[in-house]
Amino acid sequence: MMRRGLAGQRLVAAFLGGALLFNYPVLSLLDRSEPFFGMPMLWVCLFAVWAALIAVVAWIAERGAR
Amino acid sequence: MLTGTVVVAASFAYLMLLFAVAWYGDRRAEQGRSIIANPWTYAMSLAVYCTAWTYFGSVGRAASGGVWFLPIYLGPTLAMSLSWIVMLKMIRISRTYRITSIADFIASRYGKSHLLGGLVTIIAVVGMVPYIALQLKAISSGYSVLTGSDDSGVFPFATASWFNDGTLYVALTLAVFTVLFGARHLDAAERHEGMVAAIAFESVVKLLAFLVVGGFVTWSVYEGFGDIFARAFANPDLAALLSLQTASTAGYGGWFAMTLLALLSVIFLPRQFQVTVVENVNEQHLRRATWLFPAYLLLINIFVLPIALGGLLYFGRGTVDPDTFVLSLPLAHGEKALALLAFIGGLSAATGMVIVETIAVSTMVCNDLVMPLLLSTKRFKRNVHPDLTGLLLGIRRGAIVVVLLLGYLYFRLAGEAYALVSIGLISFAAVAQFAPAMLGGMYWRGGTRDGAFAGLLAGFVVWAYTLMLPSVAKSGWLDRDFLDQGLFGLDYLRPEQLFGLAGLDSISHALFWSLTANIACYVLVSLARVPTGQEATQATLFVDVFSRGQDAPATFWRGRAQVQDLQPLVARFLGAERARRMFEAYARERGVRSIEELKPDAGLVQFAETQLAGAIGSASARVMVSSVVQEEPLGLDEVMDILDEASQVRAYSHELEEKSQALEAATAELRAANERLTELDRLKDDFMSSVTHELRTPLTSIRAFSEMLLDDPKIDLKDRTRFLTIIVSETERLTRLVNQVLDMAKIESGHAEWHNTDIDMRELVGHAAETTDQLFRDRGAVLEIDLPDAAPHLRADRDRLLQVLLNLLSNAAKFVPDGAGVARVRLSAETGQLRVDVTDNGPGIAPEQLGVIFEKFRQGGDERSRPQGTGLGLPISRQIVEHFGGRLWVQSRPGEGATFSFVLPLPLESERGAGHAMT
Numbered sequence: 001m002m003r004r005g006l007a008g009q010r011l012v013a014a015f016l017g018g019a020l021l022f023n024y025p026v027l028s029l030l031d032r033s034e035p036f037f038g039m040p041m042l043w044v045c046l047f048a049v050w051a052a053l054i055a056v057v058a059w060i061a062e063r064g065a066r
Numbered sequence: 067m068l069t070g071t072v073v074v075a076a077s078f079a080y081l082m083l084l085f086a087v088a089w090y091g092d093r094r095a096e097q098g099r100s101i102i103a104n105p106w107t108y109a110m111s112l113a114v115y116c117t118a119w120t121y122f123g124s125v126g127r128a129a130s131g132g133v134w135f136l137p138i139y140l141g142p143t144l145a146m147s148l149s150w151i152v153m154l155k156m157i158r159i160s161r162t163y164r165i166t167s168i169a170d171f172i173a174s175r176y177g178k179s180h181l182l183g184g185l186v187t188i189i190a191v192v193g194m195v196p197y198i199a200l201q202l203k204a205i206s207s208g209y210s211v212l213t214g215s216d217d218s219g220v221f222p223f224a225t226a227s228w229f230n231d232g233t234l235y236v237a238l239t240l241a242v243f244t245v246l247f248g249a250r251h252l253d254a255a256e257r258h259e260g261m262v263a264a265i266a267f268e269s270v271v272k273l274l275a276f277l278v279v280g281g282f283v284t285w286s287v288y289e290g291f292g293d294i295f296a297r298a299f300a301n302p303d304l305a306a307l308l309s310l311q312t313a314s315t316a317g318y319g320g321w322f323a324m325t326l327l328a329l330l331s332v333i334f335l336p337r338q339f340q341v342t343v344v345e346n347v348n349e350q351h352l353r354r355a356t357w358l359f360p361a362y363l364l365l366i367n368i369f370v371l372p373i374a375l376g377g378l379l380y381f382g383r384g385t386v387d388p389d390t391f392v393l394s395l396p397l398a399h400g401e402k403a404l405a406l407l408a409f410i411g412g413l414s415a416a417t418g419m420v421i422v423e424t425i426a427v428s429t430m431v432c433n434d435l436v437m438p439l440l441l442s443t444k445r446f447k448r449n450v451h452p453d454l455t456g457l458l459l460g461i462r463r464g465a466i467v468v469v470l471l472l473g474y475l476y477f478r479l480a481g482e483a484y485a486l487v488s489i490g491l492i493s494f495a496a497v498a499q500f501a502p503a504m505l506g507g508m509y510w511r512g513g514t515r516d517g518a519f520a521g522l523l524a525g526f527v528v529w530a531y532t533l534m535l536p537s538v539a540k541s542g543w544l545d546r547d548f549l550d551q552g553l554f555g556l557d558y559l560r561p562e563q564l565f566g567l568a569g570l571d572s573i574s575h576a577l578f579w580s581l582t583a584n585i586a587c588y589v590l591v592s593l594a595r596v597p598t599g600q601e602a603t604q605a606t607l608f609v610d611v612f613s614r615g616q617d618a619p620a621t622f623w624r625g626r627a628q629v630q631d632l633q634p635l636v637a638r639f640l641g642a643e644r645a646r647r648m649f650e651a652y653a654r655e656r657g658v659r660s661i662e663e664l665k666p667d668a669g670l671v672q673f674a675e676t677q678l679a680g681a682i683g684s685a686s687a688r689v690m691v692s693s694v695v696q697e698e699p700l701g702l703d704e705v706m707d708i709l710d711e712a713s714q715v716r717a718y719s720h721e722l723e724e725k726s727q728a729l730e731a732a733t734a735e736l737r738a739a740n741e742r743l744t745e746l747d748r749l750k751d752d753f754m755s756s757v758t759h760e761l762r763t764p765l766t767s768i769r770a771f772s773e774m775l776l777d778d779p780k781i782d783l784k785d786r787t788r789f790l791t792i793i794v795s796e797t798e799r800l801t802r803l804v805n806q807v808l809d810m811a812k813i814e815s816g817h818a819e820w821h822n823t824d825i826d827m828r829e830l831v832g833h834a835a836e837t838t839d840q841l842f843r844d845r846g847a848v849l850e851i852d853l854p855d856a857a858p859h860l861r862a863d864r865d866r867l868l869q870v871l872l873n874l875l876s877n878a879a880k881f882v883p884d885g886a887g888v889a890r891v892r893l894s895a896e897t898g899q900l901r902v903d904v905t906d907n908g909p910g911i912a913p914e915q916l917g918v919i920f921e922k923f924r925q926g927g928d929e930r931s932r933p934q935g936t937g938l939g940l941p942i943s944r945q946i947v948e949h950f951g952g953r954l955w956v957q958s959r960p961g962e963g964a965t966f967s968f969v970l971p972l973p974l975e976s977e978r979g980a981g982h983a984m985t
Binding site for chain 1: 133136137140143144146147148150151291292295296298299308309310311318319321322325353354356357358360361364368371
């Protein structure tokens with residue numbers, strides 16, 4: 001059962017991490033005016049953090065399936 | 067531009083395709099080969115979250131607020147990472163208690179209350195109406211952009227009267243389709259496999275269409291992301307969109323509020339509840355959806371900002387409504403087919419949302435609003451309607467049409483004043499009001515019906531006052547005065563700056579006040595009184611759903627009803643044929659042959675009520691069942707008793723477990739003891755057979771020689787003397803053996819008599835050597851004696867110790883080699899003890915024999931060569947030495963002789979003193 005086990009706790013940790021990264025003040029650190037390889041820093045960072053969070057959650061959820 | 071006919075024909079063709087998918091899904095479900103029973107379809111069906119708002123509105127939002135379209139998708143990502151905790155519990159609760167909507171969930175949790183169910187339904191309907199209006203607006207404005215019937219694309223059909231308003235026909239068409247998808251027949255579990263298949267299909271279509279358009283804008287119109295962003299950076303107006311702070315005035319607080327709003331919405335939107343919870347086939351599917359659905363959201367959002375910037379760069383600000391960039395950009399580049407595909411994608415998003423949302427809302431309206439009202443009318447009670455399935459279907463279909471028409475009405479009233487996103491957010495804020503009652507209900511036992519009602523009502527009123535009314539007022543249908551000056555001219559009641567709270571955007575402002583009022587009322591009113599029995603029952607069932615078995619819902623009331631009453635009742639709402647099948651299945655489950663044999667117990671009533679709950683909601687099912695059941699509701703005390711009983715049973719079982727463990731340990735001990743006894747028994751048998759064997763050998767020879775003497779009286783004197791000598795020696799041997807056995811038995815049983823005196827070991831060893839001197843001389847051996855000059859006296863039985871010494875010395879005499887034997891006896895005083903060693907130069911003892919020579923009747927050496935002996939000497943010696951607290955042992959190596967040693971402890975000084983004093 002994943003609910004009570006390690007996977008459940010990992011998912012909560014992932015949630016807390018995501019909530020931290022997607023909000024002030026961390027968000028303000030990403031909000032820079034200079035471009036990142038020609039693309040807006042904030043836009044790139046938000047999608048990168050988002051993708052990383054999904055990857056982490058996928059790893060936890062699918063691993064728990066075994 | 068495309069002609070209206072082409073667009074309408076393509077749209078209808080697409081809807082037909084959807085319908086075919088749904089039909090195929092239904093058919094496969096009937097055959098038992100579901101196409102939605104896999105995690106991919108499940109995750110795709112969750113993407114019904116992405117509506118026309120996402121499809122068209124995100125671009126519009128990005129065009130005015132840059133990355134501010136993102137919180138609406140980041141929130142769900144966060145929510146999904148908790149899905150295995152929150153949504154799984156919702157799924158389990160709903161499956162166990164046949165809950166089919168949010169209204170039913172809340173009503174059921176707080177004591178199956180009609181009032182609560184009704185309130186939740188009203189909030190859902192009112193809250194969803196703007197959202198449905200948004201879909202209608204998206205379709206109609208998309209249509210007008212495609213066909214060019216309105217040049218600006220901003221105000222489609224603004225001047226048209228209602229009967230030639232295309233949007234009305236869009237709404238009606240969608241109503242027909244929704245009825246076809248979701249309300250063709252009645253399902254006890256409110257599950258619609260075909261619809262889910264169609265929704266999953268739609269999700270794929272809208273994603274692909276949006277990605278194709280995004281790819282077109284990014285790489286065909288411009289030269290990739292870099293190009294678009296480089297141009298945007300060059301334009302100060304657009305560059306401002308690329309930063310969070312400059313793009314919107316809402317600030318980080320607004321960002322957080324938006325994320326929270328979306329997080330709650332993805333859990334509590336009626337359509338999300340429908341696909342996530344009600345349509346869930348297998349709980350395990352949630353596992354993949356946890357990441358696949360957020361991944362879908364990420365994909366569909368990658369091109370939002372590029373399309374928005376591309377559109378603004380191409381058209382400039384103010385000429386074309388950014389909400390329609392997805393369509394107008396391909397059109398402007400002459401890509402008609404692409405524009406049509408984009409429109410189909412948008413249509414997909416809109417129809418998917420409308421279908422699922424209205425089905426979910428219509429279930430609520432039917433089960434939690436209309437049915438309770440109908441059931442409470444006297445006329446309905448008097449009339450015995452044989453079959454109500456038709457009525458139920460009629461109510462649902464009516465509800466679908468009414469909800470869509472309400473959406474249309476809102477669209478006419480307020481739709482034109484707002485961008486798509488703003489309308490959607492109003493609905494989100496309404497849905498967020500369910501959160502305290504839902505989450506509180508799942509994790510807190512203390513929530514009561516009154517608390518939930520107060521919280522929902524307060525939250526809803528504040529929401530309506532701070533968001534809904536302003537949206538209507540801003541479109542000119544209400545006097546704007548109350549917006550600017552407050553209700554009754556009271557300044558602190560201004561809807562968008564309630565109590566003077568300024569500096570927040572209208573959504574954050576409304577969310578803060580409504581959730582504050584909601585949570586405060588929910589908690590405070592709940593805490594005002596103790597929950598009733600019914601509330602406590604349901605609270606326990608919901609909060610502890612995982613620890614209770616899935617199969618056996620607890621029955622917290624006493625009641626009995628005849629199956630003859632219950633079956634027709636269920637048949638009235640589900641149809642006679644289906645009811646019969648259900649009861650037959652239940653009878654089989656219970657192990658009885660026919661329906662008539664079912665026991666009229668609480669379990670049967672529970673079964674009937676659960677079946678009914680799926681069709682008409684838990685509160686109505688409760689009312690209907692109680693009309694035919696003789697029952698006594700339980701008070702809080704009794705419910706608590708039952709719960710206590712359950713915990714007592716748990717305690718007992720724990721105790722039982724401990725006891726059984728103790729029992730196991732005791733069994734193991736007993737087994738070991740038994741083994742020991744068996745071994746002792748075996749030893750006793752061995753001992754007996756050894757003793758008899760040892761007795762028989764001398765007896766046999768005595769008898770043989772006696773018979774010879776008897777038979778032959780003429781035997782000569784020489785032989786006669788020899789025979790008699792043998793008989794005498796054998797008799798002596800017998801006597802010795804019997805004496806030793808008796809000795810042994812006495813010592814072992816503790817009955818031996820010990821005559822302790824002060825002993826000088828030097829004298830004793832000398833005496834023993836003298837006694838055995840003849841033995842050694844007979845063998846031609848030498849006995850060396852090594853005594854210290856003085857040795858302390860010890861207190862023991864002199865005769866016994868002499869017995870030990872004689873035994874060891876005679877053993878040595880027996881084993882030394884003939885003619886060349888050397889034996890040596892040595893006495894030495896060590897600290898606290900005296901030691902005696904008897905060494906011989908015999909053949910020695912094999913290592914495997916070292917242990918056994920001290921056992922009874924086990925003699926060293928091999929059978930033939932060993933000298934005569936009883937086999938009891940060493941065991942008795944050891945017993946004697948141990949009796950005086952000493953130790954007897956042997957050291958030997960084959961071929962190198964053997965050394966038998968024993969030590970005896972000396973009495974302590976004080977004891978010695980006492981001993982002397984006595985003598």
